[in-house]
Amino acid sequence: MHNSQIPTDGSQPHCETVFQPNSGLLKTLTPLQGNERIRHLLKYFGLRTSLVRLKVIDALLTAAGNDRRLGVRGMHSHLQALDIPLSFLSVREVLKRLCSEGVVVLNSDKSYSLHPQAEAVLMGKIEA
Template identity: 65%
Template sequence: MYNQQQAAIANRPERKPRQALTVKVDNSDNERPGNEHIRELLRTFGLRTSLIRLKVIDALHMADRSGRSIGVRGVHSQLEQLDVPLSFLSVREVLKRLCVEGVISMGNDKCYSLNPEARSILEQSCPR
């Protein structure tokens, strides 16, 4: 069976590692310091920062820290519990895009988990 996500991953160009960006953050503005580790992850993978990406990656990171992977429904229900008004379809599309970009991977059980590179970026800059 043809798997569109795996075909996209196989055909994407090799990403050159970037040097870590030094970002000076002025937290007195609208910037939220708790998300900086996720923002750094998105910058490393060349992705724009959006609220939905921040929330989805945070949910996956929390699951990863507890040693589990979660599916679309798990991510969506976790966001609903936090009163984040995102549709199921939006969450699914963000997960697909993060998969294609190599930030996360989908297992045979249709659950998502952070890739080792993404995990190490979050662990290096993540406040515990």
């Protein structure tokens, strides 16, 4: 049986050129969603992505969207309610690290919120 796609003379088969969009261009045109925008934020601040950081920042975003502020205990309770098994100490240490790196700020009422620069990165106003 003869297969016209397999060359018999040792040459490479002819392949049709298929248009492949520039993935970098597509990324700039489509807004970052979900964890991707948090990963972008962490990268901007020179931090590695970890599950704890993703969950803590996501919880801060959720709280801010609901006009709430969370302290360490509130953050830990919020994550436990979502069945995310993180210890109180892990949550506290992540918040302290995010604070020291300028991603998060500690408010006078002992609650945490995103730094204005971090918000600008998430909104796409600042590029990495």
